[in-house]
Amino acid sequence: MTEAALPAPVTAPAVDRERLTAIGFVLPSFVIIAGVFALPLVLLLGVSVVDANGLTFAHYKRLLGTPYYLGVIWNSLRLGLLTTLIAFLISYPAAFALARARGALRAILLATLFLPLAASVIVKAFAWTILLRSDGIVNETLIALGVIEDPIRMIFTETALIVGAVNIFLPFMILPIYAIVAQLDPRYAEAASTLGASPVVTFFHVILPLTLPGIIAGVALVFSLSVSAYVVPTLLIGEKYPTLATTIAKAYLLAREPGFGAAAGVVLLGIAIAVVALSARLSREPK
Amino acid sequence: MSESSPHLVVRGVSKRYGPTTVLDHIDLTIRRGELVTLLGPSGCGKTTLLRAIAGLAQPDAGKVELAGRDITNVPPHKRNVGVVFQSYALFPHLTVAGNVAFGLKVRGTAKREIDTAVERALSLVKLGHLASRRISALSGGQQQRVALARAIAVEPDVLLFDEALSALDRKLREEMQVELRRLLQDVNATAIFVTHDQDEALTMSDRVAVMNKGRIEQLAEPRELYLRPASLFALNFVGLSTRIHGTVLAASDGKVDVETKVGRLSALGNFQAGSPVIVAARPEQLRLGEQGEANSAAGRVRSVVFQGSRTLVEVDAGAGESLLAELSGRDGAIPRVHDEIRLSWPVTETFAFPMEALG
Numbered sequence A: 001m002t003e004a005a006l007p008a009p010v011t012a013p014a015v016d017r018e019r020l021t022a023i024g025f026v027l028p029s030f031v032i033i034a035g036v037f038a039l040p041l042v043l044l045l046g047v048s049v050v051d052a053n054g055l056t057f058a059h060y061k062r063l064l065g066t067p068y069y070l071g072v073i074w075n076s077l078r079l080g081l082l083t084t085l086i087a088f089l090i091s092y093p094a095a096f097a098l099a100r101a102r103g104a105l106r107a108i109l110l111a112t113l114f115l116p117l118a119a120s121v122i123v124k125a126f127a128w129t130i131l132l133r134s135d136g137i138v139n140e141t142l143i144a145l146g147v148i149e150d151p152i153r154m155i156f157t158e159t160a161l162i163v164g165a166v167n168i169f170l171p172f173m174i175l176p177i178y179a180i181v182a183q184l185d186p187r188y189a190e191a192a193s194t195l196g197a198s199p200v201v202t203f204f205h206v207i208l209p210l211t212l213p214g215i216i217a218g219v220a221l222v223f224s225l226s227v228s229a230y231v232v233p234t235l236l237i238g239e240k241y242p243t244l245a246t247t248i249a250k251a252y253l254l255a256r257e258p259g260f261g262a263a264a265g266v267v268l269l270g271i272a273i274a275v276v277a278l279s280a281r282l283s284r285e286p287k
Numbered sequence B: 001m002s003e004s005s006p007h008l009v010v011r012g013v014s015k016r017y018g019p020t021t022v023l024d025h026i027d028l029t030i031r032r033g034e035l036v037t038l039l040g041p042s043g044c045g046k047t048t049l050l051r052a053i054a055g056l057a058q059p060d061a062g063k064v065e066l067a068g069r070d071i072t073n074v075p076p077h078k079r080n081v082g083v084v085f086q087s088y089a090l091f092p093h094l095t096v097a098g099n100v101a102f103g104l105k106v107r108g109t110a111k112r113e114i115d116t117a118v119e120r121a122l123s124l125v126k127l128g129h130l131a132s133r134r135i136s137a138l139s140g141g142q143q144q145r146v147a148l149a150r151a152i153a154v155e156p157d158v159l160l161f162d163e164a165l166s167a168l169d170r171k172l173r174e175e176m177q178v179e180l181r182r183l184l185q186d187v188n189a190t191a192i193f194v195t196h197d198q199d200e201a202l203t204m205s206d207r208v209a210v211m212n213k214g215r216i217e218q219l220a221e222p223r224e225l226y227l228r229p230a231s232l233f234a235l236n237f238v239g240l241s242t243r244i245h246g247t248v249l250a251a252s253d254g255k256v257d258v259e260t261k262v263g264r265l266s267a268l269g270n271f272q273a274g275s276p277v278i279v280a281a282r283p284e285q286l287r288l289g290e291q292g293e294a295n296s297a298a299g300r301v302r303s304v305v306f307q308g309s310r311t312l313v314e315v316d317a318g319a320g321e322s323l324l325a326e327l328s329g330r331d332g333a334i335p336r337v338h339d340e341i342r343l344s345w346p347v348t349e350t351f352a353f354p355m356e357a358l359g
């Protein structure tokens, strides 16, 4: 009792000051996020459920009840999932190679990763259309080599879309994984091996769980970028592969249906949030 | 298997990294249940030798045998060698119990057996109450114990400790030395302990291997190592000593007479007349005053350091030579700084070593 009475008055102000400092640090970003993101989101949500006659769920019924729009949602999901999966499969070993590289090689590899980030998505997507066109470099080369006689249709296929998306979003997968792998103490793997774990067991029970935070970050980034990509599907596949993002653009720019566009936006956001939240959950409970 | 049969045998193991020879034909034989310390200065190859035994570094030449099996080309996960790393390398994504269970789990041990073994290992290191803790929520000493529990849970044929105690503060380290030694004896573990702390080596081990530049200079029991150092390096590395330069005047069956700048001294050793040598004695052998046949030298006291039960007295014997005596209060009055004194010590406790560059 006496113990409890003594320290309390001494420590209480210190804690309060700490808390105040913390609030002080968070406040500016809180204001910005609240103003720039939260407010528009609330408006978006409002527009999607309100029309001239009051509250309505018609837009959502149309989105989730029409086969065409279910197809659109599926296209977005497919784009997001395939891009994320392929980007992960390429990035994971690449991150280890990058972490193992030394000196000039490492600098060059990192530069090739960072430099494309400086170019706009539109430029990169256009570059892919130039490469993949019927009279593009890839087809011309294959014809010149005698591999094929007539140009293969590459542009405006799903393959072109995924190849382009993977290429453009790849750094967002490699960098977070690399950041974790570069910090990974080789002693963990050595300790596992002396405890009897084969390289394969060590990989699945030690390396993979320890690099999971990087994977989660990469997956969250690449999925939310690719599921909502607008420029990439527009330029690389076009009309025949409508996604939520292109549907939103159409609703606002052509059809003048802001309510429907808002609803599509909410669905898209919901998908992205669901995946990111799921990832975060997985990273907290590795076992 | 009998207690004295060789359990771990390292035969002519060499290892080079680029142009540097890190291990130079190492031979080391350890009996079952024995605790051997590798003692040596930084960079002498202690960690590399442990890694070669654990299979984490492939030697360029030589063989390693463990429990009657040639393991030279066996990968680490099939060696059954336990390692406690200096940084502990505990898995941060697992709990304390998860770490200790790891080795058994990957061996496919049945769940119930694992639980019993984990409980046993944790109670040995007195951490049973922390089984479900995260690693990041442990103190350094507790992490050290978890690392030990994790290593002993799989009952390895030999346990290797690479400066496992050096991250702990001095008081905790000294407690752990005693506790660890008792624990290792309880489970009859064969163990190699790497350290560059001579007190730790003398406290912990049945035998100490003094390493220098990739070689083992001497492998002996702590007492013998201190009383009968085999080389100047071993003499210097373990304990304090008085060292005086001189030239051999005459030699006769294991004894030499040496001319030095502080007078003529006798010492144990085999040398030809005219060889340059260093004559050495441990400080507790030096006494105040003359004693019959003993070696003796005089000088002016340079410093007096009181250390509780004993007092270290350093004497300037002139000509750049100095004497170091460890006097206990029972020897009568302790001299003061600037006193002129004479010290003497028995010939049988005086050694001559070839003059060589100290490593």
Ligand SMILES: Nc1ncnc2c1ncn2[C@@H]1O[C@H](COP(=O)(O)OP(=O)(O)OP(=O)(O)O)[C@@H](O)[C@H]1O
Residues within 6 Å of the ligand: B017, B020, B022, B040, B041, B042, B043, B044, B045, B046, B047, B048, B049, B196
């Ligand atoms: N992977 C490696 N590549 C190149 N050189 C190495 C490597 N590992 C160790 N060495 C070198 O081998 C020598 C012995 O290293 P080792 O780690 O065995 O020393 P140590 O006796 O454990 O020293 P310390 O007490 O400082 O830990 C050192 O000179 C070190 O620089």
Ligand SMILES: [Mg+2]
Residues within 6 Å of the ligand: B046, B047, B048, B162
């Ligand atoms: Mg070392």
